[in-house]
Amino acid sequence: MTQRREFLQLGAAALATAGLPAFAQDAYPSKPVTMLVPFPPGGVADTVGRPVAEAMGRALGQTMIVENKGGAGGGIGMAQVAKSRADGYSVLMSLSSVVVLPEADKVLKRNPMFTLDQLKPVARFTADPTALVVRADSPWKTYKDFIAHVKARPGQVTFGSSGNYGTMHVPMEQLKVATGTFMLHVPYTGAGPAVLALLAGQIDALSTGPSSVMQHVRAGKLRVLAHWGEGRLAALPDVPSFKELGVPISYSQWSGLFVPAGTPEAVVTRLRQAAKAASEDARAKQSLLAAGTSFMYQDAPEFERFVQTDAKAMAALVQRIGRVE
Numbered sequence: 001m002t003q004r005r006e007f008l009q010l011g012a013a014a015l016a017t018a019g020l021p022a023f024a025q026d027a028y029p030s031k032p033v034t035m036l037v038p039f040p041p042g043g044v045a046d047t048v049g050r051p052v053a054e055a056m057g058r059a060l061g062q063t064m065i066v067e068n069k070g071g072a073g074g075g076i077g078m079a080q081v082a083k084s085r086a087d088g089y090s091v092l093m094s095l096s097s098v099v100v101l102p103e104a105d106k107v108l109k110r111n112p113m114f115t116l117d118q119l120k121p122v123a124r125f126t127a128d129p130t131a132l133v134v135r136a137d138s139p140w141k142t143y144k145d146f147i148a149h150v151k152a153r154p155g156q157v158t159f160g161s162s163g164n165y166g167t168m169h170v171p172m173e174q175l176k177v178a179t180g181t182f183m184l185h186v187p188y189t190g191a192g193p194a195v196l197a198l199l200a201g202q203i204d205a206l207s208t209g210p211s212s213v214m215q216h217v218r219a220g221k222l223r224v225l226a227h228w229g230e231g232r233l234a235a236l237p238d239v240p241s242f243k244e245l246g247v248p249i250s251y252s253q254w255s256g257l258f259v260p261a262g263t264p265e266a267v268v269t270r271l272r273q274a275a276k277a278a279s280e281d282a283r284a285k286q287s288l289l290a291a292g293t294s295f296m297y298q299d300a301p302e303f304e305r306f307v308q309t310d311a312k313a314m315a316a317l318v319q320r321i322g323r324v325e
Contacts, residue, residue, distance in 0.1 A: 028088055028267050032063040035257075037093050038077025039162060040070040042192020044209040044293075048126055048255045049093035051287035055278035060270065066093075070189040073163025075101045075113040082118035086260040088267035092119065096254045097166045099311035103318045104165035119258040121307050122268060123275035124298035126288070127254035129229025130171045130207040131236065135198060136223045143225040143245055146205070150181045158184045160194035160203040165318065168194060171207040171228050171251040173321045175242075178249050198222070209253045210235045214292030228252070235292040254296075254310075256303060272300050 035053045037045045050066055057064035069077040074097050081092035092098075098119065105112040132143065140146040150157045161168035164187055176183060186203050188194040191212045197203050199221060207228070214235060216222040224239045228251040231241060242249050257275055259268060278284050279297035288294055298306060 028270055029060055029062040031089065032065050033057075033060065033089050033091060034065050034067050035091050035093050036077050036081050037066055037068050038070065038074035038080075039095075039190035040068055040192045042195065042212065043095075043162065043190045044126070044128075044167075044211050044253060045074075045093050045095050045255055046190075046192070047211045047291045048288065048293070051281075051284040052093070052125055052257075052275075052278045055281035055284040056271075056274040058281075059274035059277035071163075072113065073097055073101060073161075073166035073169070073187070074190075075163075078119070079114040081258065082114035082260060084260055086262035086264075088259060088263055088271060090260070091122070091271065092258040094119075094256060094258055095167045096252065096310060096314070097162075097170075098258070099307060100165050100167075100170060100314045100318055103311075103315040107318055107323055116307075116311060118261050120261050120263060120268065121303045122257040122259055122271050122300055123279070124254055124256040124303040124306060125275075125279060125295055126209075126211075126293050127252050127296045128209045128211070128293050129227045129233070129241075130167065130251055130253050131210055131213070131227040131233075131239065132175075132205060132207055132225045133198065133213050133217075133222050134205045134225060135201065136220055138204070138223070140225065141223075143240070143242075146225055147179060147181070150183060151179070154182045155184055157205065158186050158203045160186050160188055160197050160206045162190045162194060163187045167251075167253045168206055168208050170314070170317065170321070171249070174228075174249045174251060174317070175207075175247070177321070178242075178247050207251075209293065211288070211291040211293040234294075254306075256298075256307070268300065275299075 037049045039045050053064040053066050081090055084090040102112050102115050134140050159172050191208050194206055198206055213222050224236055226242050229241055279295045
């Protein structure tokens with residue numbers, strides 16, 4: 001009788017745990033975690049993501065593998081994580097375009113690749129204004145030179161981006177609207193390919209985070225004419241802001257960590273702890289500093305409020321820009 005009772009108890013326990021995901025039975029993380037960067041190598045998300053992933057992996061006691069998956073201005077990779085299993089083993093290192101693309105889908109009247117409520121904010125790492133960049137051998141020494149040329153030759157100046165409505169596209173559309181000008185948009189799959197196209201002379205200009213181009217600026221290959229922030233930037237102290245130049249526009253390209261909505265709080269807490277440790281990690285700090293940026297960390301509650309506020313502002317901006325294909 002005792003043996004039968006023990007057998008029934010064991011059977012009940014097995015049934016009770018059979019449906020539980022791995023993190024409920026094993027301490028999280030019990031295997032490597034994949035950080036998906038929704039752009040090719042060389043852009044801001046990749047530049048920030050790699051040192052952060054390495055530092056978070058050390059904090060978690062597990063390897064964090066960086067996987068690049070570009071396309072649709074980052075939307076393909078964002079959608080993949082948004083629809084992945086909510087177990088903490090697939091996380092997203094996103095840029096601010098994550099709040100823009102769902103609104104762009106509405107403007108274009110197409111089925112959304114994903115919706116913002118499918119993702120849960122974990123931590124913000126950086127927040128930098130984008131900068132207007134041209135080749136150093138271009139005829140434009142200043143923003144005044146550049147915009148005079150654009151106005152004199154509508155549609156002849158080209159600019160690259162990471163894709164329609166991405167973080168490199170939206171600020172240039174702002175500039176076009178504010179100055180009443182027209183430049184030809186050439187979308188790429190990410191900042192890395194767009195910067196290479198600029199260096200190769202395939203396009204004339206672009207707007208991107210300083211960390212994507214600082215190595216080329218220091219090497220004398222690219223020139224920064226203006227930026228979308230406030231005042232002067234530590235990485236670019238001689239470069240004026242658009243507001244300083246009398247153009248009333250601003251834009252911030254931030255990077256942050258997201259997980260699928262529904263990820264258990266215990267897992268989110270572990271990721272928050274690891275993200276905070278990464279933001280304080282000397283090696284990660286040095287990597288970002290060398291790239292021309294620095295941590296502007298926000299923990300989940302503050303970051304969630306920030307995301308919602310930015311989403312509202314960007315929705316209004318996308319509606320103002322309108323349909324762009």
